[in-house]
Amino acid sequence: MATVEELRDEHRRVRRVQAIVALASNLIMQAHLSRTEGEAVVATARDRILDLFPGRDGTYETLYGRRFGRLLDEFTQPSQPSGIARVIPFPARPR
Numbered sequence: 001m002a003t004v005e006e007l008r009d010e011h012r013r014v015r016r017v018q019a020i021v022a023l024a025s026n027l028i029m030q031a032h033l034s035r036t037e038g039e040a041v042v043a044t045a046r047d048r049i050l051d052l053f054p055g056r057d058g059t060y061e062t063l064y065g066r067r068f069g070r071l072l073d074e075f076t077q078p079s080q081p082s083g084i085a086r087v088i089p090f091p092a093r094p095r
Contacts, residue, residue: 013052020045021064028071038076042068 002010024045028038045068049060 017049017052020048021067024068025071028068029075033076034079035072035076036079038072042072 024041027033027041031037033041046060046064049064050057053059
C-alpha cells in the first residue's frame with residue numbers, strides 16, 4: 001500500500017504531465033510551426049513525461065501518441081529546408 005507521501009508525489013507528477021501536455025498541445029495549435037518544429041515539441045514533451053514516469057513508454061503512446069499525431073497533422077505546416085527552428089525546449093527541472 002502506498003504511503004500518503006508517495007500518493008502526493010504521484011499526484012504532483014500527474015499534474016506536471018497534464019501541464020506539459022497542455023503546453024505542448026497549445027504551442028502546436030497556435031504557433032504556426034513547421035512539421036519538424038512540431039515534432040521537436042512533441043519529442044521534448046515526451047522526454048519530460050518519461051522523466052517523470054520512467055519506463056512508461058507504452059502508457060505514453062496509449063495516452064498521448066495519437067493526440068500529438070493528430071495535432072501535428074492538423075496544425076503544422078510542411079517543413080521548410082531553412083532549418084531555422086523557433087522551438088525552445090522545455091527546461092529540465094531539478095528534482
